[in-house]
Amino acid sequence: MSESIYNFEVKNNKGETKSLSDYKGKAMLIVNTASQCGFTPQYDGLQNLYDKFKNKGLEVLAFPCNQFGGQEPGSDSEIASFCQMNYSLKFPIFSKIDVNGKDTHPLYNFLKSQKKGFLGTKDIKWNFTKFLVDKNGKVLERYGSSTKPEDIEKDIEKIL
Structure with missing residues (x-):
């Protein structure tokens, strides 16, 4: 069987294992x-996208990461509380992971292999790098940190 995004399992912020196959037939913004x-206010834009498109089949999946400037030092429960208190997030926030280096989560190895970054780089450069996955599990696009969620809206509309 060829490698598919649906083969990956992730842990939610309560430590429970979740299969990405649960998202079959939905578009995902990971x-x-x-x-x-400095990009944390993008949580507002991500929530807006989720509110606007969840009924059309969009899922936003957030994976906290502390590899860039130590900007996510909290525990999974502290991160969830922060996101709820400050941004009232409704989309899933998963357990903290590594997106680069020897302990890179397998999901991120897959995403990076499917869509390279600027000038063909593989590594994630900073927080709030976004991957758009269509309803069939194909990784369509990779956006850098400075791409605001609202700037992705047209790409999302095309695949829903």
Whole structure:
């Protein structure tokens, strides 16, 4: 069987294992996030996208990561509390992971192999890098940290 995004399992922020096969037939916007980053206000834009498109089949999946400037030092429960208190997030926030290096989560190895970054780079450069996955599990696009969620809206509309 060829490698598919649906083969991966992730842990939610309560430590429970979740299969990405649960998202078959839905588009996904997968984002590595951090609570103490200059891009953290993008949580508002991500929630807006989720509110606007969840009924049309969009899922936003947030994966906290502390690899960039130590900007996500909290525990999974502290991160969840911060996101709820400050941004009232309704989309899933998963357990903290590594997106680069020897302990890279297998999901991120897959995402990076499917869509390279600027000038063909593989590594994630910073928090709030976003991957857009269509309803068939194909990784369509990779967006850098400075791409605001609202700037992705047209790409999302095309695949829903």
